[in-house]
Amino acid sequence: MLVVLANDLPPAVRGRMKLWFIEPRPNVFVSGVKDSVAQTVVDYLIKHCPVDSGLMLFRSIPKPPGYEIRYKGKVRKPITEICGLQLIIETLKNP
Structure with missing residues (x-):
């Protein structure tokens, strides 16, 4: 499975994404493509999308922890890695 979140995609890239993915919300794409196709799509996006x-890309992989997070540019929530586990940092707001 591959999930792609973006703030803004170039029109040509967004058009190609609609070939393999559903777009439940603007610039949110989800697909169940095979691992080899998912890697090709990730490489394409990293190469053709501006900073x-x-x-932000979430890709399922066959080894622990079962997923990989990749990103390009500034993302809203920072990502950290602890002992090989990629995590998204959530900040708590005071009530």
């Missing part, structure tokens, strides 16, 4: 796209 200001705010691209």
